[in-house]
Every structure is written in C-alpha cells, then in structure tokens.
Amino acid sequence: MIDSPVGPIMLTSDGAHLTGLYLEVTDAVLARVAAASGTEPETNDDLTVFADTEAQLGEYFAGHRRGFDLPLAPHGTEFQRSVWQGLLEIPYGSTANYGELAExxxxxxxxxxxxxxxxxxxxxxxxxCHRVIGANGSLTGYAWGEDKKRRLLTLESHP
Structure with missing residues (x-):
C-alpha cells in the first residue's frame, strides 16, 4: 500500500511484473484481484517493481512524469488486453471517448x-482508463469515482 493524492493505492504483482494498481481496498476489490489472476497476487512491499512503481507515481503526481516505464502483466481476455493497450496510446493530458477508443x-x-x-x-x-470520457464530454464510467477521475485529469491538464 502506498499513499497518494487520490488516496491509498494497493499494488499487486506476479513477482516480476505489476499486475494491479487499485485506488480502493475493499473486500470486493480483493475478490476481483484473486478472481482475475486465479491465484493470490504478491503484495510484498519489498519487490523491486513496487519500489519502481511508487517512485514513478511520485514523479507523476509531482507533475514530473507523463508516462511510465514499468513491466506490466494485466490479467484479462485478449479483447480486454487490446483495449488496455489502446489506453496506453492516449497521450498524457488528452482524452478520448469510448467510440474513439473502439475505433x-x-x-x-x-x-x-x-x-x-x-x-x-x-x-x-x-x-x-481515466482518460476515457463520454461522447458528450462527461466524466462517465470511472470505477474509482468521478472525483478521482477529475483529479487525475486536472493534474494532467496543468503542465
């Protein structure tokens, strides 16, 4: 667990890759993590990937980092992974709507x-995923709440 300007963050790993970054720690989130990976994910704070993630998030929240250089291994279907890869193509400080991402x-x-x-x-x-908005520009569909989405987009809109 690490602290951040948007609240506590729980990181998970398979031991070498970051497999999760969750902005809430609830029983539902813990069940989702276990179901997605099929095993109990590593949450040992001593992992290098966690130290690297914490350092890069600190730079991001300080406004000094626009992208991340971390080994990622999200668990999901082929389609989900293609969407998540598409999210990585949305530039810092920009947004896209669901239709644009689908395209x-x-x-x-x-x-x-x-x-x-x-x-x-x-x-x-x-x-x-916080960079995806509704077709009408509304801040819809963020699993962690509209307030956190707004805070992340505001952070990215101030160079």
Missing part, C-alpha cells in the same frame, strides 16, 4: 464492449 483498437462498432473492458482495467493510472 483505435479496430472494433468501431464495439464502444459498449470497449467501455466494459475499460472498466475492468486492473492497472489504473499507469494504464490510463
């Missing part, structure tokens, strides 16, 4: 499915 991942008629995959993103902030 970018080669599934232009699958905006709803893309939205569902976006909501299952296990590596928040680093895989920037």
């Amino acid at each position: 970018a991942v080669g599934r232009p008629k699958a905006a709803r499915a893309v939205g569902a995959a976006n909501g299952k993103n296990p590596i928040s902030i680093i895989v920037p």
